[in-house]
Amino acid sequence: MEKTIAVLPGDGIGPEVTSAAVKVLKLIARRYNHSFKLSYGLIGGAAIDALGNPFPEETADACQASDAVLLGAVGGPKWDANASGNRPENGLLAIRKHFGLFANLRPVKAVPALLGASPLKEEKASDVDLMIVRELTGGLYFGEPKHRTHEAAVDTLSYSREEIERIVDKAFELARVRRGKVTSVDKANVLETSRLWREVVEEKKAAYPDVRVEHQLVDSCAMKLITDPAAFDVVVTENMFGDILSDEASVITGSLGMLPSASIRSDGFGLYEPVHGSGPDIAGKGIANPAAAILSAAMMLRYSFGMDTEAAAIEEAVQTVLEDGFRTADVAEEGTRALSTEEWTERILEQ
């Protein structure tokens, strides 16, 4: 197949880990006879510095002309004092909204070799294999009115039935090819939007008789993600709850540096990026862990290009290299070797 990929390295360790993922994509193209055309663009702080805008038109155009986007990371202390609206993360919010990427998928799967790094007891973390499906273009992030005076401020949490329906459908579809369970998270005892959310889930479930559905309040879910994380399969929720719960979930297995994410819409176009940040403290040192970026590239192959075999090949390579005891510094332990970003990526390519 021929595909065009927009690569937006961004800030901090973004360029290093993206470059590792690009190497893997190139190898996949050779091995499986695909042609991936890459076009590079600026986003976040790098784009502010060069063009005064965290999501410049040039970047929007490059993405528009592509089948998928691979992003590194945005942000860093350099831009922390920028006015709100002109921060690196505004680039992220803008690209999501611009392309209507309403479904954010964040898988969290325990890597047996890394459980020692989990803050949870190993028996709690070892069977974790869940996917948070977060609504990404609605809710408190974008609702109007949204304004502030010296005396008061307001944000608006609004959802239309249609916005809820499409994300709920996405969750059901994913549960079908996973373990067949959806946990819908809301605050239906307090919020009107949550009551509408729950109503939509109840209506939709008839169309997916093979999927079990449970409703959970967001506060209970925040507890259960710690006390019994292995109980979850697909977790679907609105934008702000998803922001909090997916970050919470990301630390339970001790493999935060390894977690990929996808932000997609219905036609297959999507943005793929590591869950970790731009790591300003280690940027430029060549020691960043590229696993999350590489696994994000695998998600791209699976969700945007339908290349399941190729995606699985990457995922297996990552598992094997870790099990063989090759690590980057962030996840190194006694008895394992800490490699540089490049060395570790070489291992993946060999696999």
Added chain:
Amino acid sequence: MEKTIAVLPGDGIGPEVTSAAVKVLKLIARRYNHSFKLSYGLIGGAAIDALGNPFPEETADACQASDAVLLGAVGGPKWDANASGNRPENGLLAIRKHFGLFANLRPVKAVPALLGASPLKEEKASDVDLMIVRELTGGLYFGEPKHRTHEAAVDTLSYSREEIERIVDKAFELARVRRGKVTSVDKANVLETSRLWREVVEEKKAAYPDVRVEHQLVDSCAMKLITDPAAFDVVVTENMFGDILSDEASVITGSLGMLPSASIRSDGFGLYEPVHGSGPDIAGKGIANPAAAILSAAMMLRYSFGMDTEAAAIEEAVQTVLEDGFRTADVAEEGTRALSTEEWTERILEQ
């Protein structure tokens, strides 16, 4: 001193644990020469059943005539199908709003004897001693407009400067008599209300030069509560974030059944209740853990009546009894004895 206490046992295990706390209060009164006048009232499901309203006027009057309120728990499957607005938890929301109980204090402290029950590795949980200060009468819970049609729904997150100021002051005051650190949690990179929140915290801090302040985004905080919970002292945040984070925090030390809470306002009047729910599955069996209710009574003595010595006496008794290996069934381990609610309360009274 003479004090009047409204006792609202509520539903499920509420009456059992409240009765244990009342025994402790009576003993304290005898020992320290106070007079506590108790007046009982209905709330939650019990009030719906008897009077068709989860927070009836009779109860409001009884509380109004009191110096503080001791509450058990509300809710249960019996009322799950009730229309929203007529559920047990509406009694809780109503009493908070009616009395302007804007500050919800939830201490989470590791109990060394119970660390085995923590889902976290013991070295993570062992030094935890934090207090979540949650704004309780504003934000998404009560903001208008709040409505729903078949096609869409909206909730409103609004805060006035004054609402933020008083809760932030409360957090600073508490930090002063604790370890001198406040973590203010918001989502200032997305929400206008959070930007106002952060502005108020920045302004207020000049008045508390002895307190260190840090700002944390709610998603980062959800992570750090698991990866480094011992780093927190006082955590202050808005209503919905506080709901999620305080429940998350409540499970990290493995002593959820032991956690008390206070919902107070500026004049000392307050509502005290266990963090745990109404435990419908064990209700009526006489095996519920009364520690959270007893420790809530201790918080009442401290925050509403200024009886620090008396409060500390209760807290020490609880520690000692646990260390001596006396437990209720929920926290029993090998080598400890599982007592009934009454037997365990007897131990506390002896201490």
